[in-house]
Amino acid sequence: MTDYLQTQERILELRHQINHHNRLYYVLDAPKISDEEYDALLRELQKLENEFPSLVTPDSPAQRVGAEPLKTFGIVKHRKPLLSLANAFCKEELREWHKRITKLLPGEKISFVCEHKMDGLAVALTYENGVLTTGATRGNGDEGENITNNLRTIRSLPLTALGNFPQRFEVRGEVFLPKTNFDKLNRERERDGLPIFANPRNAAAGSVRQLDSKVTARRPLDIFIYALGWAENDQLPDSHWEMLEQVKSWSLKLNPNNRLVDTLDAVEQYYDEWVEKRDNLPYEADGIVVKLNDLSQQERLGAASREPRWAIAFKFPAHQATTQLKDIGISVGRTGTLNPYAILEPVFVGGVVIKQASLHNEDDIRRKDIRIGDTVVLQRAGDVIPQVISPVLEKRKANSLVFSIEDKLRGSDGASHCPVCNERIVRTEGEAMYYCPNAACPAQLAEKLEHFVSKQGMDIRGLGERLAVVFMAEGLVKDVADLYDLKPEQLALREGMGEKSGYNIVVAIERSRTRPLSNIIFALGIRHVGGETAAILAREFGSLKLLSEA
Structure with missing residues (x-):
């Protein structure tokens, strides 16, 4: 008992000393002992706590090294x-x-x-x-x-x-x-x-x-x-x-x-x-x-x-740099929009290497007069999202061409096609965007699936946006409705998943049926309907049936 009490007293003394020196070093930037002396105190505390586990408390500085791994994070x-x-x-x-x-x-x-x-x-x-x-x-x-x-x-x-x-x-x-x-x-x-x-x-x-x-x-x-x-x-x-x-x-x-x-x-x-x-x-x-x-x-x-x-x-003002616009790629969005993006010579901007950047739409590209091969001014808007601001005209090549999505996607038949499913593209009069009208386009389905399971949508935990797309690529689902037909035994056969993981995902999918109406409306991915609009529609109509009949 004497050893136990002496150890308890020494542990309390060590914790006090280590907490004191942690504050001096990490908070006040005024260390009073060397790193070697600090390490010796910490090693002694760790040794005593290993020998007397009943004296371990969550607030001990020796516990900063980490606890046992979790299987998932709880919600607060x-x-x-x-x-x-x-x-x-x-x-x-x-x-x-x-x-x-x-x-x-x-x-x-x-x-x-x-x-x-x-x-x-x-x-x-x-x-x-x-x-x-x-x-x-x-x-x-x-x-x-x-x-x-x-x-x-x-x-x-x-x-x-x-x-x-x-x-x-x-x-x-x-x-x-x-x-x-x-x-x-x-x-x-x-x-x-x-x-x-x-x-x-x-x-x-x-x-x-x-x-x-x-x-x-x-x-x-x-x-x-x-x-x-x-x-x-x-x-x-x-x-x-x-x-x-x-x-x-x-x-x-x-x-x-x-x-x-x-x-x-x-x-x-x-x-x-x-x-x-x-x-x-x-x-x-x-x-x-x-x-x-x-x-x-x-x-x-x-x-x-x-x-x-x-x-x-x-x-703060955005960080800027110049680099070469090597090409303009076209991605297909959730609602079928054809979204141009810049493929750049990699450049360091505000602490990050940038290889691609948003170009919004064809009208914006032409307004800025951005052409493939140009040297362009690039900035991280809000130091997060990279954007092409303008070309450096004095460095432009004489044979550069005005960019056109239709020309970029024009096939041997003279028509312009979706880069993913090869459907002919369309542009509604008065709109800035070109669209792929094929609702079964794989790119659109993948984006819709990602949107559907997202946290603001159906929030299907354990599935996640990337895994949902993998399921589609593997043929387990062809649209969002197929998610609700998945069985644990189907998922258990996937490499690296196992029976328990498959069961948990199916339970999470079933639980998503109780999501609020506003989240369900958002998850449907209706064009121009974001989170706020979905909440307004949910309050106004009260059910999907009444909304569909409006």
Whole structure:
């Protein structure tokens, strides 16, 4: 018993020391001991916990190495929704936002908190009695995936809060991969013959969604907390800035570049400063976030279309580069649209190698006068979606031709055909798009199937968009209706699937029959009907039968 009590005392002492040095190193950037000394403390703790497993607790720093692999992520219902932000792309749009909120708060003094818009993954973290108990992704804003084990591996995230904290509280933060860590990770993957990550955000998102948290533990992730979601049994501050300072006192890590300002001019100065310095940041940021500081003003302004009126994301200008347009390809969309896309000489833009880019439609190509063989200006819009902006006319070859979808797809019979099913293409008068009119076109069926099983549609978990298309390629399904005729024994025969996986997929398909009407309407893939329109139609008609008769 004496050995047990002594070990328990030593374990508590080691945890205290390691948590202290974690905070100094990862949060305050002020280490007091060498890496070797830190490793010795951690190894001693791991050894003692292995010898006395009954003394292991979830908040132990030795448990950051990862837990046993999961078979699937659980779902966490957010107590308060994680909202998206409206965007401003120029100062005029920022000023319009400022004008709207001052009109809604007549005569009131307002101030703002400016923060970097991190290019990472938003998460919600719940602490109970100071211990991290749950970590979840943003998901659809109302519910996300339970990634607690993975988040526990992030060294800068305290497993136990310090100071005078509420009994239960939730903070929101952004998980990211610093640029140097991203470069190191990709060098290691390249050395090991693994595919490299396209950008730090993809690497961070992929890391926190590993079913095996030991994989996550090997990824050098970081996190900044940007808000207090909710708290129980405690008097909260009156302002966002004071709230951040309170969160910081609990040992949670904030972005040191946050700034409290009193005027719109100061907001614009903050933006201009970081536009100039963005490439020197140790992490990827694609803009700034501007928030009203007064929490009562935030409460009164509320939200519209799941976007808070009291905050806005002011995006940095897109990164640009020039490269050669080698060809223009044509893909077939879910509704039969023929979508031109640029095939480019690979070029590095804003941290990502770009090989293809959107060209929207033939009218847009001609408006911009983009031709095959041109040197073109390419940009990542919002630092995410690559777009061809314009040709560099002084580098154009004399024999270049104006692009035409009909010419591109013209066959030996003189007619223009779908590149997938060879059906003659059509263009409705007054529309910008060409279409393949063949509803049985394999490309359309594949896109429809992907759309149908997607999360916003029927959300058939375990099936997934890619696997649904594989089923079609293998002849298991020919349209979405065939999904509901699948049997577990059919799927069990597939290589690498097995009886249990086949059964789970069939159960998920059956469960999708209870999806809300708005999701079913969206899943049908009706032209021009997105999520919002589907919700309106569901409210208006109440059933598919009444909608079909309208």
